[in-house]
Amino acid sequence: MVSPNTPETPGDAAAPSAAPRSIHDVVIRLAGNSQDGIQSVGGFLARLAGRSDQDVMTYMTIPSTISGGPSIFQVRMGTGDILSSGDRADILVAFYQHSYDAHISSLRPGGVLLYDSDHVTPVEGDNRFTQIAVPITSGTVEAVGGAGKDKGKNIYILGLIARVFDLDVQKLAALIKERFGGKNEDIVRNAMLAFDAGYAWPQNNLHDLFYRFEAIDLATRASGRPQVTMDGNQALAYGLLAAGVRHGAGYPITPWSSIMETLRTELPKYGGLFVQCEDEIAAISTAIGFSYTGHLAITGSSGPGLSLKMEALGWATMAEMPLIVVNVQRGGPSTGMPTNVEQSDLLQAIYGSHGDTPRVVLSPKNVEDCFYIAMEACRIARTYSTPVIILSDMALASRIEAFDEPDFPKLMVDPKADLSDRGADFKPYPLDAITRHAPPGSKIGSGKYPTVTGLEHDELGHPTGSSKLHTQMTAKRREKIKKLGASLPAPELNGDAAGDVLLVTWGSTWGPALEALKRINTAGVTGGHLHLRHIHPLPDGLEDIFNRYRKIVVAEINDEGLYGFGQLAMMLRARYANPAIVSVTKTDGLTFKISEIVAGVARQLQSAHLDATLSVAQPSALAKK
């Protein structure tokens, strides 16, 4: 029983005729309009998966207009590692004719179309899919009552999905109550009425669609900590909090804004503050000002905002001030495609300022890694007294994943500023050591107080025009970053340790590349996958790894440029001068599909065999046997 108002007892009256079929994972695409609450259905499914120790990954498009318009939410949930949100869907829920028209091509052969029979007329006799007409709108109106309002049809469809996949109804009901509980009691009751109506949709109409996810091997969840579900921007913000960041400044821009919103809300609880500034330049300046007082601070933005911050970022390199700069990449250049994904800010991040400014650039590989990369960035910024840029992207920012709760007692970093007295020999810019600034408030034994400056300077921070000092100080700033490079762990290498091809990726391309590697290996091509989280400086030892493969294929979401290479590929070619390094790029504003990476590798290897595997359409796991 789901609610006291349940009109019938779905568990009994409409009991499934057969035992559920076991499946590994499923991709569900909900297509409707942005006001239909399909995001919240996705959110419920994602959180349920997290609570059930299943893996989950979501993908959503946000309309670039302010309100209304078509919107989708895709959720892939299942057992074991879910690495991408899935190339194509197993189930398409179409709320409107335009949803059907635009997304039917995303359904795998043998997949299931659930359409609102009140709004959608599918192509008749299309036997590629199982077509199921559901009166979503009228069913919801009938269940909830009232003046013909169809509010709640998202929850109706959630009920139907819960039925089809034998989901834990108790847990879902709890999630619905948590979500709507703060509101009017009627809202919870109406939501449960819609849910129950969807759940009780007569079984015989469902063509025996009845599945259950494979059992979890709990040994693979050895952390002993429960799973949490959140998006990448949240994970990044909380990573900064765990790393002891208590100060920040920013200016709103999509898709960075939700990080600053989270920090503005959370930081006061931790005794910190986040300042909304008048512009991007003021934001980075205020953040560097915080860092100068001994509190490692964060600023952030998306592409255009990072460009505006560049002069100040150059100052932070010159003055050797620690700082975290988050750049949630979107489609560029200029205003570009604000709600699409692209990895086209890499060279800007590494080389964007005037002058010689050795930079640290990191990039998270998935939502969970947004948390850990934030902590890593803070460690590096403090240890090397340097700005660190985190390159996230729109895909990571907006999708929800489940991951093990971090081991907070072990990870927490004390945010206290070091205002202790400095000795008489204190120098802000020693040539023989890494800079450790004395924040204002700390007494200097010599009585000579330091100046932090963007002018070339001597060891005490006095301006200098000396060619010798400029050479020495440039080397000082460069050598500490090289030292960091030498200290970095070997990057993640998956698959064969040598062979025909090495896939190289950075950022959110990690998951699709890993899945692509499986398909490449399955097709009999030997190969591995190398993923870079530390992009600048690069970790040691890549040269030897590259030498073990016939082709090194760098897959990234940016343009091939004038010379035929994406941004990371260009850097790797410049660094290793290895002609085996080639590029697979794209600029459609979407994350990589597995098939696109496999096709790119096939093209680069000129492998007819791989090509052939691509032409075989992958049927849906739901296809009738």
Next chain:
Amino acid sequence: MSSPTLFSPPTPAITTAVPLTKKILTADHPTWCPGCGDFAVLASFYRVLEKLQYPHEKIVTFAGIGCSSRFPYFVNTHGGHYIHGRALPFAAGISLGNDDLHVFVFGGDGDGFSIGGNHLVHTARKNVNLTYVIMDNSVYGLTKKQTSPTSPIGFKTKTDPTGAIDQPINPMRTLLNTGATFVARSHATQVNHMVEMMTRAAKHPGFSVVEILSECVEFYAGAFDSSIPRKGGTWSLIQEKKHDGTPEDADRHDVTDEVAAFKLAGQAWPGSFGVFYENNVRKTKNVLEAELVTKARERTKNATDLQLLQATFAKMR
């Protein structure tokens, strides 16, 4: 951090209490041209610090780019030299990062009214607790004579060889409009007046700004002669209300009267000098942010950082 007053980290115990003197406060020798008005501003600032006797390590001197922005190199305090026009948001970070500090920002008319104009408006309206001294010479000196935002119409520069044609900024009107809570004007030939204005600005809780006319002898000699009595000019001092009930007090300037301040700002060149406006009622951003922290900490029942993060993640299961 679990303490509710987090903007003020614990102060290290003061072991020595040597009074601050000009000798202690002097750092590098100024790079300014002989005769530059900025020397007098620097000398006055030493006197201000001698008067105020803040703990040495808690004074911060900061600047952007320009001749006057070299200031921090010549003052032996914690300090820095930032990029052009952006010293104010940086200094806001210093002030809000450690409320215990005494933050002074120095700059010129280009830094403050041109490239940094937007920052001036917003740092002022937020009432960040710091003191900003604008040394206005009405010309770009460091780059050798280009038109500045306060250059008068007709002034010949390398970028306006036939004379400036654009309406200059009225600094006092601009500053009053920003919402700054302390606005004063002084003159580099009037050391005692500068010391008084800067001292009052330093003591003011909130964003205090003093514009000082400071002549560039190299590129705009004689710019401010009309307010120098020994050069035939008029030194017109603002007479502030004493609230003594005398009939002459009625004609004196009420510094809390914004409308009266705007009237003063509209006077014909060279105008008056002194405190135009002072508002001690509006809360500083430092106070407002600290109040947010206090309220947020109360709501969390003073939970530790670890407890807070764990509770947040528990909600995301």
